[in-house]
Amino acid sequence: MYFQTWSAVWQMDGHGPYVWGAYSLTLVVIIVLIAAPLFRSRDLTRAIRNDEGRRALAADASGENHASKT
Amino acid sequence: MWSIVHKMGSPPWFYRFANVAIAWLLPIVFVALVVGSIWGLLIAPPDYRQGNSYRIIFIHVPAAVVALAGYYVMATAGLMSLVWKIKMADTAMRALAPVGAALTFVALVTGSIWGKPTWGAWWVWDARITSMLILFFLYLGVMALSEAFDNKVAAAKACAVLSLVGTVNIPIIYKSVDWWYSLHQPASIKFTGESAIDASMLYPLLLMIVAFYGLFALSVLLRMRAELLITYRQSAWLRSELS
Numbered sequence: 001m002y003f004q005t006w007s008a009v010w011q012m013d014g015h016g017p018y019v020w021g022a023y024s025l026t027l028v029v030i031i032v033l034i035a036a037p038l039f040r041s042r043d044l045t046r047a048i049r050n051d052e053g054r055r056a057l058a059a060d061a062s063g064e065n066h067a068s069k070t
Numbered sequence: 071m072w073s074i075v076h077k078m079g080s081p082p083w084f085y086r087f088a089n090v091a092i093a094w095l096l097p098i099v100f101v102a103l104v105v106g107s108i109w110g111l112l113i114a115p116p117d118y119r120q121g122n123s124y125r126i127i128f129i130h131v132p133a134a135v136v137a138l139a140g141y142y143v144m145a146t147a148g149l150m151s152l153v154w155k156i157k158m159a160d161t162a163m164r165a166l167a168p169v170g171a172a173l174t175f176v177a178l179v180t181g182s183i184w185g186k187p188t189w190g191a192w193w194v195w196d197a198r199i200t201s202m203l204i205l206f207f208l209y210l211g212v213m214a215l216s217e218a219f220d221n222k223v224a225a226a227k228a229c230a231v232l233s234l235v236g237t238v239n240i241p242i243i244y245k246s247v248d249w250w251y252s253l254h255q256p257a258s259i260k261f262t263g264e265s266a267i268d269a270s271m272l273y274p275l276l277l278m279i280v281a282f283y284g285l286f287a288l289s290v291l292l293r294m295r296a297e298l299l300i301t302y303r304q305s306a307w308l309r310s311e312l313s
Contacts, residue, residue, distance in 0.1 A: 001112050009112060012122035018187050022126045022180040023107065026133070029176050030103070030285060033169060034096075037292035044299040045312060052309055 079156045081298055082307045088295045095288040102281035109274035117271075126184040128274055132282035134177035134202065138240055140170040140286055141205060144212065145237045148230030158294075160226040161301075163233065164216050165293035169286055171209035178202055189253055197246035198254040201239060208236040 003009045012019050077083045110128030117124035144166040151159035181199065182192050193199070212229045219225035247256045258267040265272060302308040 002115055003112060012125070013116075015121055015123040015125075015187055018123050018183050019111070019125050022129060022183045023111070025179060025183075026129045026176050029172050033172055033285065033289040034292065037289065037296045040296045041292065041299055044296060044303070048299065048303050048309065048312055051303075052313065 075150075079154075079158045081158065081302060082311070084158055085295065085298050085302075085308070085311060088291045088298075092288065092291050092295065095284055095291070099281060099284040099288050102277060102284060106274055106278040106281050110278060114271050114274055120188055123184060123187045126180050127271075128278045130177060130180040130184060131275060132279045133173045133180065135279055136282045136286045137170055137173040137177055137202075137205065138243060139283075140166060140173065141208070141233075141236065141240055144170060144209075145233045148233040151226050152230045152234075160222070160229075161294050161297050162290070163212070163226070163229050165290045165297065167209050167212040167216065167229075169289045169293070171206060171213060172289075173282070173286065174202060174206040174209060178206060185253075194253055196252045196254055197250040198243065198252055201243040201246050204239050205236075205243060208232070208239065211236075 010016050010020070078087075106128060111125055114125070114128075116122045144163055147159045147162040147166060150156050151163060178199070181202075185194070186192050212233055215228045215232055216225050219228065246252065247254050259265045259272070259275070267275070299308070
């Protein structure tokens with residue numbers, strides 16, 4: 001490691017706010033780039049599966065009466 | 071080569087390909103970004119003229135490089151959509167534009183933050199920065215156009231034409247630091263001849279460039295997969311894939 005102490009890491013000889021600011025902003029963008037479509041696919045997958053389940057139940061129920069299934 | 075293009079154009083094949091690729095890319099990109107950032111922030115020595123502010127290079131250059139390369143990918147997808155009317159190419163174009171815009175935004179803002187302690191100004195209307203700003207607007211333009219039509223085919227055509235016309239800007243960005251007098255430093259990494267950057271800074275930079283390419287691919291694949299889930303939610307192949 002180049003720096004001697006953690007406060008030196010934080011300050012970076014006066015450039016700390018610039019460097020850490022730039023990295024934090026990039027981190028936020030990266031998280032949004034990955035998390036947004038990831039959660040969207042998860043929700044969509046869940047919705048399709050639920051819909052599929054409902055259809056199967058409906059098909060099942062039309063054949064015979066299942067009072068326990070809702 | 072053509073058989074791959076043919077497969078890529080098939081939504082079920084692409085869906086399965088995306089699932090596998092995402093599973094591999096997610097951990098690789100995460101590790102590469104963490105290792106590259108620690109290397110660049112803590113281990114690499116400071117620059118003898120700029121001090122520690124130069125550490126922004128490890129995110130600024132990769133973001134800019136991938137934003138530029140991503141534009142070519144988007145324009146290629148646009149061309150394929152125009153010429154062969156491949157639906158997956160439209161999907162790719164729509165997924166690429168916001169990711170490219172985000173990376174261009176990162177390059178512009180980190181450059182601005184780097185400029186303040188180095189040049190004494192947040193922003194200068196210099197050739198490279200201005201042409202990068204145009205790239206940002208081109209990405210935003212494609213995003214806006216893809217939403218502007220009710221007809222999907224017309225939207226895809228408009229996006230493809232805009233992205234192809236915009237490619238004129240890319241060589242201008244590459245060459246801007248050579249063609250015009252500029253505050254922006256010229257390229258430090260060269261494919262031919264000696265690079266103007268020491269190995270202790272070059273290796274973390276190369277790692278971060280690879281990591282950002284991975285990040286780009288990952289985000290685009292995630293977006294394309296999400297769009298496939300919407301478009302084919304009623305299709306038998308997707309339902310059997312999910313069951």
